[in-house]
Amino acid sequence: MGDIFKEQLVAKKRTSKDGMITALIILAAIVVALAAFAFIPQVFVFAVAIAAYGAYWLIQRQNIEYEYSFTNGELDIDQIINKSNRKRVVSVSVKEFDVMAHVEDKDHAHELTGFEKTLDFSSGEIKSNTYAAIFVHNNQKVKMIFEPNEEILKGIFHLIPRKLYIKK
Structure with missing residues (x-):
């Protein structure tokens, strides 16, 4: 032979758990941006950019294939x-x-x-x-x-x- x-x-199929993780990632990015605005307004735009990129990167990592x-x-x-x-x-x-x-x-x-x-x-x-x-x-x-x-x-x-x- x-x-x-x-x-x-x-x-891998997306589950409700994946949806909840995505929602928590987005919520965490918003909290980071608001905290930056509240404590150090000068870096607000930079903090929003970093939080948005981090959230995007983490959400994309949920797209899994084997x-x-x-x-x-x-x-x-x-x-x-x-x-x-x-x-x-x-x-x-x-x-x-x-x-x-x-x-x-x-x-x-x-x-x-x-x-x-x-x-x-x-x-x-x-x-x-x-x-x-x-x-x-x-x-x-x-x-x-x-x-x-x-x-x-x-x-x-x-x-x-x-x-x-x-x-x-």
Whole structure:
């Protein structure tokens, strides 16, 4: 068999919590501007500019996407903030997975427990392709939630058919 390479991009959905954070950021920027006006009126314009830029920067950082790259059994997940800032958040061989199943799979729910840390690289919505994988990373038992497409699932199944339980 030749090399396997698949990529997928998953956008994190905005939630009501994200909306509340945005509102708090805007409120904080207004408070900073008013405080500057009240205490040091000479720097009001400068303070408004800094507060506005800071609020804009923080709000833009809530725009998150995850890119899954599956290459010959290695799953790399990058977090992309505001379509410009990329950071590798995890790199793991799928052969290290103890189990992988749909997050709502009642038949394997007991196998998806007992973890110390959760890594959520999904859109935030539970879909038919929202899976959880259990593995050890940095001496911690980790539950990773992600949304592999059909091609990535096939690639993972090819390598760990007895550990992957595909939702029917």
